[in-house]
Amino acid sequence: MLDRLGTALRDAGSRKRFLHRITRIIRRVLIALTICYVGLLLLLPVLAAWIGERNVTLAFLLYMPRVIALLPLPFLLAPTLLFSRRMALVQIAAGLLFLTFGMGFEWRRDTSRKFAAPPAPSELTALTWNRGQHANQSLQPFKNLTKPDLIALQETSGRSKRYLADPNYSEFGHGMDVGEHALLSRHPILSGNLVQLGTDLQDNTPAARFVIDFQGKEVVVYSVHFITARDTLLHYRRGAFLYGILGIVPGTGFHSKMKDYQAYWLERIRTAEALKREIEGESLPTLVLGDFNAPSGGYIHRLMSDGLRDSHQAAGSGCGYSFPGATRNPLSLGGPWMRIDYILASDQWEVLASLAEDGRPSQHRAVAARFRLK
Numbered sequence: 001m002l003d004r005l006g007t008a009l010r011d012a013g014s015r016k017r018f019l020h021r022i023t024r025i026i027r028r029v030l031i032a033l034t035i036c037y038v039g040l041l042l043l044l045p046v047l048a049a050w051i052g053e054r055n056v057t058l059a060f061l062l063y064m065p066r067v068i069a070l071l072p073l074p075f076l077l078a079p080t081l082l083f084s085r086r087m088a089l090v091q092i093a094a095g096l097l098f099l100t101f102g103m104g105f106e107w108r109r110d111t112s113r114k115f116a117a118p119p120a121p122s123e124l125t126a127l128t129w130n131r132g133q134h135a136n137q138s139l140q141p142f143k144n145l146t147k148p149d150l151i152a153l154q155e156t157s158g159r160s161k162r163y164l165a166d167p168n169y170s171e172f173g174h175g176m177d178v179g180e181h182a183l184l185s186r187h188p189i190l191s192g193n194l195v196q197l198g199t200d201l202q203d204n205t206p207a208a209r210f211v212i213d214f215q216g217k218e219v220v221v222y223s224v225h226f227i228t229a230r231d232t233l234l235h236y237r238r239g240a241f242l243y244g245i246l247g248i249v250p251g252t253g254f255h256s257k258m259k260d261y262q263a264y265w266l267e268r269i270r271t272a273e274a275l276k277r278e279i280e281g282e283s284l285p286t287l288v289l290g291d292f293n294a295p296s297g298g299y300i301h302r303l304m305s306d307g308l309r310d311s312h313q314a315a316g317s318g319c320g321y322s323f324p325g326a327t328r329n330p331l332s333l334g335g336p337w338m339r340i341d342y343i344l345a346s347d348q349w350e351v352l353a354s355l356a357e358d359g360r361p362s363q364h365r366a367v368a369a370r371f372r373l374k
Contacts, residue, residue, distance in 0.1 A: 023083065026083060027084060030076075030079065030083060031084075031087065033076060034076065034080065034087050034091055037073075037076060037091070037094070038091065038094040040069070041069060041070075041095065041102065042094060042097065042098075044069060045098065045101040045102040045297060048061075048297050048298050048299070049298065049302045050299065051299060052297075052299030052300065052301075053265045053268060053269055053298055054262075054266070054299055055244040055262070056240070056243050056247075056258060056262055056265065057242060057243070057244025057245050058244060058298075059241075059265050060241035060244075061241075062297070062298045062338075063295060064337075065337040066098075066102055066338075067337070069098060070095055073095050076091060077091050077092070101297075102297065103297075103319055104297055104312070104313075104319050104339060105319050106313065106316045106317050106318060106320070107317075108315070108316065108317040111315060111316060111353040111354060114352060114353035115146045115147060115353060115355065115368070115370060119149075119370065120372070121215060122372050122373045123352065123371065123372045123373075124149045124370070124371050124372075124373065125146055125150075125368060125369070125370045126149065126150050126151075126289055126343055126368065126371070127142070127146060127150070127151045127152070127366055127368040128151075128153075128154075128291075128341060128343060128367050129151070129154070129341075129364060129365075129367075130153075130154040130155055130291040130341065130363070131153050131154065131155050131159075131364075132154070132363060132364070139151075139366060140168055142357045146355060146370075148368055149185065149186045149187060149214075150183060150184065150185040150186065150212065150221065151172070151183070152181065152183055152221065152289050152290060153181065153182040153183075153184070153223075154180060154181060154223060154224075154290055155180050155225065156180065156181070157177065157179065157180045157182075158177050158182075159177070159182050160175030160176055160177045160182040160184060161175065161177075163175060164184070169184065171186060172184040172185060172186055173185075173186060174186070174187065174188055174189045175189070176210065178192040178193060178208035178210070179205065179208055181207075181208035181225070183208075183212075187212045187213055187214050187215075188212065189211070189212050189213075190211040190212060190213055190218065191211045192208060192211075193208065193209055194207075194208055195209050195222070195275065195278055197271065197274040197275060197278070201270060201271050202227070202267055206224060206225060206226050206227070206271055206275055207223060207224040207225070207275055208223045209221070209222055210223070211284075214285075214373070215373075217285070218285075219284060219286070219287070220282050220284045220286040220287070221286075221287050221289070222286070222288040222289070222290070223289065223290050224275070224290030224291065224292055225290050225293075226272070226291070226292050227268075227271075227293065229268070229293060232264055240257075243257045243258040243261055244261075244262075246258070247259070268294070268300065269299070269300060269303070272303050272304055273303065275304075276303060276304055276306075284348075285346055285348035285349060285373060286308075286345070286346040286348075287343065287344070287345055287346075288304070288308065288343070288345075289344065289369075290341065291340060291364060292304065292341070292342060293340050294340060295338045295339065296310070296320075296338070296339040296340070304344065305342075305344055307347075308344040308345060308346060309344065309345045309346075309347070309349065309351050310342060311342065311343040311345060311367075311369035312339065312342060312343075312354045312356070312367075312369075314351035315352055315353050315354045315369070316354035316356070317355075320339050320342075320356040320367070321336035321337055321338055321339050321356065321365075322336055322338075322339055322340060322341040322356050322357070322367055323336050323338055323340045323341065323363065323365070324336055324337075324363055324364075335359075341356075341364055341366075343367055343369045345369075345371055347374075349372065349373060349374065350371060350372040350373075350374055351370075351371055352370040352372055353369065353370045354368070354369040355367070355368050
């Protein structure tokens with residue numbers, strides 16, 4: 001066979017036809033790979049938002065560094081450039097779309113400068129931070145940068161008086177503790193209570209509801225902290241997350257296993273739905289902020305932000321990632337790779353700026369946003 005091939009390639013025309021055939025085969029392979037890969041990049045954000053935590057596999061993937069989906073791109077792009085620049089442009093476009101919709105990248109300029117301007121009387125800046133596992137890191141640099149009117153703290157039971165007594169927090173004249181939540185405010189705090197969602201839910205007190213007096217108007221502030229999924233996700237690393245795929249077919253043992261694992265995520269969704277009903281019942285200007293333990297772009301995030309404005313999506317820049325604060329993960333360049341701390345606002349607010357803290361080694365990074373009351 002090799003002898004016949006060598007004889008055939010002695011002729012210039014035969015060599016040309018042979019190279020053309022090889023090129024055509026490679027081009028077809030690259031087209032097939034491009035279609036599959038581009039389709040995957042476009043499909044993943046849709047599946048995450050509309051199915052997300054309702055499927056064990058997708059729920060697990062939501063908590064993974066999403067840049068993993070872009071790792072094949074340079075290896076596919078390099079040979080494609082040699083054979084089809086148009087196809088390479090399609091790959092690049094798909095990568096940029098995934099960066100935008102799959103990773104939540106906002107293409108605005110750095111918004112930190114907007115916090116430097118003195119706020120108008122109708123403007124309010126809110127900051128949220130889960131203080132748990134803070135690694136002895138001070139919030140003061142970010143607080144001084146963003147100059148918040150109110151700070152909602154989670155996992156900070158009974159600490160508001162300490163903050164109010166601290167000269168470094170002298171701008172806050174009011175504070176209140178409700179359960180694990182603490183609220184510091186420049187404006188009077190009229191009331192505060194735990195949100196009771198009912199004893200049929202495992203996480204039945206996931207938030208505290210405060211009412212403040214902002215320029216003579218009542219404003220509702222929800223400080224949220226959903227239960228962490230850390231232990232469940234660690235267990236899934238052994239392979240249990242695959243039941244979301246293996247158990248699709250009903251009547252199989254895999255399907256039964258999938259339903260068992262899925263019950264945990266359905267309970268989390270029920271909690272989010274119950275809290276969202278409470279929020280939807282508000283008629284006053286409302287801010288909802290805290291540690292949702294639900295990655296942005298997922299089903300729970302879409303559920304919670306429906307009808308509200310996500311400050312990062314409306315006025316943030318970059319990815320706005322807040323968790324985990326510092327890592328050894330090379331895929332995230334040692335920083336966070338998901339956004340589970342966010343600030344949502346009702347339609348009575350215009351979002352002016354949003355910013356995630358930069359360079360904090362504690363578990364969570366703080367998030368701040370400035371709003372204007374319409």
